[in-house]
Amino acid sequence: MSRIGKKPVPIPSGVEAKINGQTVQAKGPKGQLEFVVNELCLVKMGDDGVEVTPVNKTKEARSQWGMSRTQVANIFEGVTQGFKKNLELVGVGYRAQMKGKTLVLALGYSHDIEFEPPQGIEIKVGKPTEIEISGIDKQVVGEVAAKIRSFRPPEPYKGKGVKYAGEYIFRKEGKKK
Structure with missing residues (x-):
């Protein structure tokens, strides 16, 4: 039961x-x-x-x-009450900013990534390394957060990338001589 x-x-x-x-x-x-x-x-x-x-x-x-x-x-x-998810950008030069309703991400690629949020989702950028996604539908908020995270998932050696706030990244040891 x-x-x-x-x-x-x-x-x-x-x-x-x-x-x-x-x-x-x-x-x-x-x-x-x-x-x-x-x-x-x-x-x-x-x-x-x-x-x-x-x-x-x-x-x-x-x-x-x-x-x-x-x-x-x-x-x-x-x-x-609505739902919200927080993302953090970790890495030198990684930053986020809003241009109107479009989220513009600089994630170490040769180009900036522009992300247009779906209807009913609000994205706020407090600091250049913090993104807050909020909305009334829990599934859509989670999907948008996962989509933004997928642009540069955190890597295990230096921990660089887009991660959820409070997420623990399992770190690996690098090469040894």
């Missing part, structure tokens, strides 16, 4: 929640999101909030149960 799936998702104050078949819609102060729950799970409005239950006891239905409940919880958190 899914410990996460058993708990109903409480609806925060200031959020309107609607269930239309398998679609859960949430409208809050930051915006509006919806999630289509897998057909192996049933979703209904209960006294304590939104309840997700599996259709049957198959392994596939139980594996979708906890994930569906977490996705519903994420849309409620997204429309109330």
Whole structure:
């Protein structure tokens, strides 16, 4: 049994929640999101909030149960507080700056990398070596952060590259004479 799936998702104050078949819609102060729950799970409005239950006891239905409940919880958190990820640039000459809505990265290549964020994502550059990505959809925020990190992933010898804030880079020892 899914410990996460058993708990109903409480609806925060200031959020309107609607269930239309398998679609859960949430409208809050930051915006509006919806999630289509897998057909192996049933979703209904209960006294304590939104309840997700599996259709049957198959392994596939139980594996979708906890994930569906977490996705519903994420849309409620997204429309109330939003999500953010922080990236750090480590390396001599590595810097980021904003040109309008476009993020321009200098990452040691012969050219600068220009990244246009998708709709609903806001990118801020506090210092030239720090990037903050924020938005209401957790999946899109994570995808954008991973895309920016993929332009120059951190390497294990000097630790140079784009890394998540707080990420530990396993360091390798270099050549010996």
